[in-house]
Amino acid sequence: MRDAFHEALDGLNDDLVEMTRLVGSAMGRASQALLDADLELAESVIAADEAVDKLHHDLEARAVELLARQQPVATDLRIVVTTLRMSAELERMGDLARHVAKVARLRYPDSAVPPQARGTILEMSQVAERIVVKCGSVVASKDVEAALQLERDDDEMDRLHRLLFRHLLDGSWDQGMECAIDLTLIGRYYERYADHAVTVAGRVVYLVTGEYPATNGLAQGA
Template sequence: MREIFEAELKQIGTDLADMSRLVEVAIANAGTALLTGDLKMAEAVIVADEAINTLERDLDTRCVHLLAQQAPVATDLRVIVSALRISATLERMGDLARHVAEFARRSYPKLALPQAVSGTFAEMHAAATRVAQRTTSLLETRDVDLATSIDHDDDMLDELHEDNFTAMLGGHWNGTPQQTIDTALLSRYFERFGDHAVSVARRIVYLVSGDFPEDNRPTR
């Protein structure tokens, strides 16, 4: 019975990594679609989001069954509860990638972003893609050193998010009202994507060490 339970726990870990891999593809393609106006790529991201949602529902059902049937304690309980939290966070990251793709589709054949912030968003796209790749690696390896790298990329996303607002509030901003709204929302989506990755990283650190890392970074 114990062997079956451990196999189920291992499969949950594998499925979380698979889910993260889908999120990784989603944010990479959504950002590319946003920056290039690639309609087919944007639509593919939107359709593929359902696979992420399905995985989350399946993971949650299996975790709840394990809680009900096995009544786990100590480390086992920590693993299952963390899996529930991580799957919800990954699902939200997938939603954010879908939102980015939806902006790209809605603006087609024009680009959603004004030229003034395209460079900043290219950097945000690169940072978000790195965050997603490192999140997948962290789920696969549980190498807690990766958590620090994710934190650093999240800091970069925060700074770029601030840069966008500085540009919009500056005297040289000439975007239309719609572009201003779109820029603010899209910047927020990328910034939140990084925040969710940090949440996953801290959950993994908690699983490995038993301690939940405190947020000691300065408030922005």
């Protein structure tokens, strides 16, 4: 049986997993709203971000309370501090999903995504979905091997991000500047979303091994 402190830690971890579920759902629905020009869905994503923010704040408050009451040291302290950081990353992922939904809302009844970029944006949304699901599994399982695999999805996201720019730059672009600006920002939102998921997984690796993965930038301070 676990003591009260470790039960509280488990509770915080469950909330982190729940946050991955919420921000995963948010980005999935934001992507659909974007691709289908679905105003109602976009509005629902924008409104739902409040629940992510609330969970983030609750989690922070409980983590700080745990620090104050239990005064953990060593590994336990490291877990609480790292939980605070992961919660902040996940909250930001929720913001990025909201940003995507806002572009969808702004361009309604048109879609912000022209036909020649649909395939790439669809793939980016699928990578985002995959990476956040894996991120949730890693937070739940603390599986270091699985955590390191997120890098591959992030590489795929970077490849798609470069491909998106190629659509804009290959000389056949006929959709005007406003649409190009939208796609540039949307691409950035997906890329940052994946970066944050990789960072969260990297923090799990740090908790388990005491070291950040060398390749994901956390070792250099991401």
